[in-house]
Amino acid sequence: MTTSMEESGVGRDEGAAYDVDLRIAILSRGPRLYSTRRLVEEAKKRGLDPYVADPMKFSLFVADGRIDILHNGEPFNYDAVISRIGHSITKHGVAVLRHLEQLGIWTANTGAGILKSRDKLHASQILARNRIPVPRTTYVRDIIDVETAIDFVGGLPVVIKVTQGTQGQGVFLRHTTREARNLVQGLLLTGRSILVQEYIAESHGKDIRALVVGDRVVASMRRRARGREFRSNYHLNGTVENVDLPKEYEEAACRAARVLGLHVAGVDLLEAKNGPLVLEVNSSPGLEGIEKASGVNVAGEIIDYVTSETAFAEIDLDQLLRTVPGAGVLSLQIRNHPVLVGQPLASLFKPNVDIPVFALSRDNSLLWNPSDELQLRYEDVLICYGELTELRTSLRQAMLEVPQKAFDVPASEETNA
Numbered sequence: 001m002t003t004s005m006e007e008s009g010v011g012r013d014e015g016a017a018y019d020v021d022l023r024i025a026i027l028s029r030g031p032r033l034y035s036t037r038r039l040v041e042e043a044k045k046r047g048l049d050p051y052v053a054d055p056m057k058f059s060l061f062v063a064d065g066r067i068d069i070l071h072n073g074e075p076f077n078y079d080a081v082i083s084r085i086g087h088s089i090t091k092h093g094v095a096v097l098r099h100l101e102q103l104g105i106w107t108a109n110t111g112a113g114i115l116k117s118r119d120k121l122h123a124s125q126i127l128a129r130n131r132i133p134v135p136r137t138t139y140v141r142d143i144i145d146v147e148t149a150i151d152f153v154g155g156l157p158v159v160i161k162v163t164q165g166t167q168g169q170g171v172f173l174r175h176t177t178r179e180a181r182n183l184v185q186g187l188l189l190t191g192r193s194i195l196v197q198e199y200i201a202e203s204h205g206k207d208i209r210a211l212v213v214g215d216r217v218v219a220s221m222r223r224r225a226r227g228r229e230f231r232s233n234y235h236l237n238g239t240v241e242n243v244d245l246p247k248e249y250e251e252a253a254c255r256a257a258r259v260l261g262l263h264v265a266g267v268d269l270l271e272a273k274n275g276p277l278v279l280e281v282n283s284s285p286g287l288e289g290i291e292k293a294s295g296v297n298v299a300g301e302i303i304d305y306v307t308s309e310t311a312f313a314e315i316d317l318d319q320l321l322r323t324v325p326g327a328g329v330l331s332l333q334i335r336n337h338p339v340l341v342g343q344p345l346a347s348l349f350k351p352n353v354d355i356p357v358f359a360l361s362r363d364n365s366l367l368w369n370p371s372d373e374l375q376l377r378y379e380d381v382l383i384c385y386g387e388l389t390e391l392r393t394s395l396r397q398a399m400l401e402v403p404q405k406a407f408d409v410p411a412s413e414e415t416n417a
């Protein structure tokens, strides 16, 4: 092997201000595809010299304490990567991105983010958990569950979809229990994972696509299906039109991209009676429809974002801390320990020690380094860092010191404490 870690991107001056020296690569199998062409064009306009790398032409090397990467047999020396990974090569594309992340190369979307967004069940679990509105959804593994699923999502008709579908393939509308059961049975037989979803009737044949770049919706459009079709995908010949997105929709779109860890995302939203519902988040959104419908230079927005952000690498804090044995991050959900509600934060830790809580999550916001007098609430989640054994001991101790009758920790943990 000829390339060294330094050549492949680690060990550079992290603080350098990147400008036209920024080496940018676009991971794409189709240099002639509209979105790739537009990204190249906008990068060139900014004096950059972008390289289109085929994600299938990488070789990844892992050895003792070092990893390396080659593209077409050559060292891959780039600072930033914008990925356009097609669904058919998700697994391979994600492997490449993970490798690049480990080398400290800036990626617009992480491998983990792409994986989550490509599994409609996983994505909706994360969205729902973060209180982002989603249609009612059930995951069914057996046809005996179909009726219960239909009831749970609010009755017929229902939408049935495969968890890994794209471009409207694998999305169906069914009006009777029998039809629903037959379809689920057929799909299960082909080994697919199936979701039964609430049908949002008021949004029949249309949806909103919001293009999120960074923390902002840079462009949006409404898509409409043709004729009786209920799926509004552009690739199913849907039409697109400009739309002025209400704040509520912008917020839902930005939060959805953010909780999935995507910096560039196409968020699909349904317009339901009570506001937006996030349907799915696309990690390689097509640019053609949205640039034409909105008149916004989305490719330019992406390039500008990349050039402004590459100096800052995001890190997985937990992974970083774990390089030191015994250290890490842990979270404490107060709802699991209701006895702590109303207690001051300081009561969780030994007197006269610095409070090892770097953030407290409350009402969709984070309180950084909360004061030790802060009173805990039922919905709070504490994020603590430090030496894990010590942290656990301290937290257990705090729970033990409150009246035993309200004690909520499983018996096994009590005896350990």
Ligand SMILES: Nc1ncnc2c1ncn2[C@@H]1O[C@H](COP(=O)(O)OP(=O)(O)O)[C@@H](O)[C@H]1O
Residues within 6 Å of the ligand: 135, 159, 161, 165, 166, 167, 168, 169, 170, 171, 197, 198, 199, 200, 201, 203, 204, 205, 206, 207, 230, 231, 232, 233, 268, 270, 279, 280
């Ligand atoms: N629950 C639903 N209610 C109403 N329309 C839906 C629903 N789910 C999907 N659709 C329609 O079908 C289209 C495709 O569904 P989606 O879940 O985005 O799958 P894909 O990944 O194949 O695009 C959506 O853009 C929307 O128009």
Ligand SMILES: [Mg+2]
Residues within 6 Å of the ligand: 167, 168, 233, 268, 280
């Ligand atoms: Mg979609």
